[in-house]
Amino acid sequence: MKTEYTITVYTENQVGLLNRIAIIFSRRKINIESLNVSPSEAESIHRFTIVINETEEVVRKLCRQIERQVEVLKAYYNTNDEIIWQEMALYKISTDAVAEKLKVERLLRECGARAVVIRKDYTIFETTGHREETDKLVEVLAPFGLIEFVRSARVAIIKASNGFHEKLKEFEAYEPAEELIENEFLNKQDEVFTM
């Protein structure tokens, strides 16, 4: 069954790597819902956060293909239960609408929106949260004339992760430490799957 997965990829900072990773998805006609690239907790290591809707089998294979890339150190995939994530959104609406209509102010307050810029002609609000939350504010602001809206990609922290510092030391050593990967297929060969 297709569900939302968040793929976290630890990589070198290398020109062209974004393309190398992106074509792994596009080659298989898989749409990337959201993509974020940022520094990670480990110095000089970058962190891709990619959200896709796919089955676990496909996601697992995609991660193996991503890990094959020379400049990729590690790719993890997680369901939404296994991560803490946020997305940020910006909303531009007319300052008059905010000032005149009490309802707008109440709505913004309810949604935890924060004013970033207030000018005579417009005000920019910001909210952070899950997609449903940021989407909801779009919906309620629309009747009051939402001038512009933009939402960032997802950033996510894996709940069970201890970070990449130790892992990086393994990668830097010539003989990396043994990694335990559970093989859930032992003696289970009743179905063959395709990508």
Place this chain on the structure above:
Amino acid sequence: MQTLEKEITKTEVATTTISGSQALLEALIAEGVDTVFGYPGGAIMPIYDALYDYHDRLKHILVRHEQGGIHAGQGYARTSGRVGVVFATSGPGATNLVTGLADAQIDSTPLVCITGQVFAHLLGTDAFQETDVINITTPVTKWNYQVTDANEIPHILAKAFFIARTGRPGPVLIDITKNAQLQKIEYAGYKKCEHIRSYRPKPIIRKEYIAEAAKLINEAKKPFVLLGQGVILGKAENEFRAFIEKGNLPAAWTLLGLSALPTDHPLNVGMLGMHGNYGPNVLTNECDVLIAVGMRFDDRVTGRLDKYAKQAKIIHLDIDPAEIDKNVKSTVPVWGDCKETLPLLTKAIEERNHSEWLAKFAAYTKEENEVVIHKELNPDTDELTMGEVIRLMNEISGGEAVVVTDVGQHQMVASRYAKFNKSKSNVTSGGLGTMGFALPAAIGAKFGVKDRTVVAIIGDGGFQMTLQELGTIMQAEVDVKILILNNRFLGMVRQWQQLFHDKRYSFVDIQSPDYVQLAKAYGIAGATVDNRSNLKDAVRKMLNSEGAYLLEVMVGKENNVFPMVPQGCSVAEIRLK
């Protein structure tokens, strides 16, 4: 920064001032490269200028088209077991490499391709012969990199060779801007790369999986081994042999696994796949343990996947973790280099006899022989068959020749019947199926093994795709034997049209020039033969000729390759006719 500079002066590294182009050529020499296949052009001229002074240490073969250059590099890599090196200029020179890169990527052939690029300050300006070669080649390279500063050249080349030849090998492309080729650098010598922190060439061997695999093999009544190119790439032919001999395990090879084991080894039961042998295909769906070594369960091997070896427990040995469970779920994955995993497995398995099971393979071979093989190799009709040409080649060469095949019917017939005594004796385009591959690949193959006879077996369609490389053969005096099996059709497509499209022969009727005259124009001796009485002498003359020789054999127009697993069918549904 200042302190760093001081420290460097303190250690007093002896440096010399050389250009980026010289640094590149020094890198090639340090990596043991002896032959480069290439074609010059504007953006790679500084490298060619430097090459002028290196011609005594680096042999450069001037090809007639960059695609020919890269296929030659592939042929060289496949017969020598070393990294093939190719030069091309920017723009069209670089784009002409793409087919060869895709071919090398899917068939895991180690290559380092060097392309020239416009000056760094012109990048992105649509300069003359500028093309975005890095982005064009990203999907078809194991790694690629654009050098804009000559100081990068030594360590980038070291990385390139390390990546190309280690782990699952593959093509690497290094694009060097013209300013970097010209730039003078302080050169402190070349240091080979042995480790890249983000790159693990081979996974760690998990001992418990070896034990688990050995247990399955020891319990098996009907074990069956699939042998892929991984055995050749891992230089594990002896380890493989020891493994199957201890357990008396029947082994079938994939198209790219050909020659990893001698053809007449008693445990070699033939070829897998769409046009493979009868027994290996049928018994895939009867074995109880399937042991795949260095192969990737290509669809041409598995046929219909949901009916593939469902009854069997599957042990998959591969160096590339992405291949495990990609197409066929493994019961026991044995990750690692088969050079290391096979001896561990051999140690853990018990000696077995499996004579009943082996007899089953023999019975299928007998049936295939009666229905297909005998009449293909010893036809009773007037028309010549491709099979009998291969049989005669085997009789005369004794299985000592390197066989380079193109793509199509002749490829399948040659792969089925050619005899191999030594590993790395088969060069073909398997995964990509590149028509036009054989002629240039044979040129490279010959440079890879200069003391062996190299025979390029090519159809009349494929030969016409890259026949310009006759010029390379002429100029570099390459001793390749060219065997054209001419059926005046694009035979494999015609076969499918006959079998699956009601004989609607849509654009498969292809005319040929006079190949003997064509060869003559290039100073290459040749002959054409269309009857059986002259055939053996003609094949002998080709194999024994001094230098290059072209032999065209007019074979039956509408012969089909059998057995055949029709597309979408299970391997057990293989047709003998």
